[in-house]
Amino acid sequence: MNNETVFIAIAIGIGVLSLILAFIAVQNKSLSVSVIAAGVVSLFASVLFLLMAAPDVAMTEAAIGSGLSTLIFFYVLNKIKRYNA
Amino acid sequence: MEYFDLGKISLLIGFLLIIIGFWGVLSQKNIIKIIIGFAILNTGINILMVSLGYIRGRTAPIIDSAVEQAENHNVLNSVVDPVPQALVLTAIVIGFGVTALLLAYAMKLFRAKRTLDINNFNDLKW
């Protein structure tokens, strides 16, 4: 098993998982689950960027898309939950 | 194994994430869900753009020992395309800015009417 088939197998696995999680993010009734699912989609996209030989883009997506964006969503959810929407 | 190319697989993943994101934006009623769909749409578009620049069998566009160990020490024949990566770098940061702005609007809208259902905000409809 040389390097290339391992990369393709990982990419297929990550792709299937991220599509399932994106579907869960849109369909689920609970808002917290949706936000975390969107964050994990972003994390898997970062690994996919690394497999495609783009380390700068992977670093940026992991820091901004998966970390700070999820944090801002949780600030808004905290504000809403207090007033029982 | 010619059909299973990493570029084509990533292209398919990008297209499907775009469709799921669009479906989320168009069909959901909760404003926060619409914004989550928008974030997934952004991620899908970025994956699409980076996968267009991938060339099979080559390495990252940084001139270091990995490039120098490739055959005939030639940068032109051993790196992937650096231009889509530069554009996606900017696009990710701008996507984060737009998401933050949308969430600030959502907080203000919630403060005005105490509900997050988008069917209640029909002040501008004729």
Add this chain to the structure above:
Amino acid sequence: MLRNLLIGLVLAGFVFIFYNLYITYEPKTELTGIAAHYAEKGAVEVGAANLVTAVVVTYRGFDTLGEITILFLTASIIAFFLKLSKVDEEKIIVHRGTSELLITASKILIPIIFLFGAYVFMNGHLTPGGGFQGGAIIASGVVLSILANPNRQINHNVIIWVESISGVSFVLIGVLGIFLAGGFLDNRILGLGEFGTLFSAGAIPIIYSFVGLKVGAEISNILNKYQKSQKES
């Protein structure tokens, strides 16, 4: 019912377009056009080992200026929207108390995070990294300090001055490039130095450091406004 039908129609249209694009796609096998020029001449003309940094800062520097402008506009609109009234500003957030683990760990981790962020944006031309990544890491450090103590007042003046001075210096270095070298944001105003060391690639470390500080300050400002909006009644 009609709404679902229309949504299905729009999505079916997209599926049709994407299917046609996917079937007739052939992956590239060679670098062509302008990417070939950047790959061949990048190391010689710009002197940076990281080709993506060379493209973002020097060859496409004007797009970076536009992106910084958009980020600045976003930060200022969010600061305008989430402005608190005078009564809310003086309230104290009542919370259950942050855990001991978080407070102690944040005292050790925050200087290390700031140091790592500064390392990433100063070495953007040699290793993967650069201004945007370093700025995001610095903003993560600021958020950690806010989470450890929710009532901490970040000194607003420091953020404003860092952001303004970085932005103005970025444009000034760009204009200096017009007078002393080839064009706007040309990095040959300083010497190109030896390939692969820290003080190489002309003015790229300086330009990218200013970009990193500006992005870090702006994202910290956005997150601080979101934290303060929790006090709103």
